[in-house]
Amino acid sequence: xxxxxxxxxxxxxxxxxxxxxxxxxxxxxxxxxxxxxxxxxxxxxxxxxxxxxxxxxxxxxxxxxxxxxxxxxxxxxxxxxxxxxxxxxxxxxxxxxxxxxxxxxxxxxxxxxxxxxxxxxxxxxxxxxxxxxxxxx
Numbered sequence: 001x002x003x004x005x006x007x008x009x010x011x012x013x014x015x016x017x018x019x020x021x022x023x024x025x026x027x028x029x030x031x032x033x034x035x036x037x038x039x040x041x042x043x044x045x046x047x048x049x050x051x052x053x054x055x056x057x058x059x060x061x062x063x064x065x066x067x068x069x070x071x072x073x074x075x076x077x078x079x080x081x082x083x084x085x086x087x088x089x090x091x092x093x094x095x096x097x098x099x100x101x102x103x104x105x106x107x108x109x110x111x112x113x114x115x116x117x118x119x120x121x122x123x124x125x126x127x128x129x130x131x132x133x134x135x136x137x
Contacts, residue, residue: 028100031082035075036096039084042068044125052089057082059125 042065043056058079062068069076081099086092 028098030101031078031096031098032075034072035078035082036084036093038068038072038079039082040086040093043084044122044128046122049085052087053094054086054088056084056086062125062128 039056039058042058042062044059044062045057047055047057049055058068060080063076063079068079072079078100083097085094085097087094
């Protein structure tokens with residue numbers, strides 16, 4: 001009898017075979033240093049948060065910049081997910097926000113936030129857009 005019991009444990013029952021499989025939830029990899037540096041270096045959407053802190057993000061147009069995309073490779077697709085809270089007085093990162101990791105403060109659509117008036121273009125961003133529009137026409 002014990003041999004039969006051991007043998008029945010090796011093979012799943014029909015109920016076990018038909019049971020829904022659990023999906024293993026994996027947390028996305030955190031943004032690399034290169035991705036964070038790209039957001040800091042090329043940010044053209046800056047929102048003053050007060051207390052000498054700013055929220056740095058890239059616009060959709062900036063995310064399509066060939067120089068940035070080439071430097072980041074496959075990780076360039078995550079540029080829209082990452083924002084950086086920057087301390088202007090200390091010149092350092094306060095926090096990195098990642099929408100892929102579920103940060104509520106990191107919107108997945110920068111353009112949507114711009115339409116709501118939450119973000120504004122810096123003079124550098126306006127100059128970049130003016131220069132790139134001149135090349136398109």
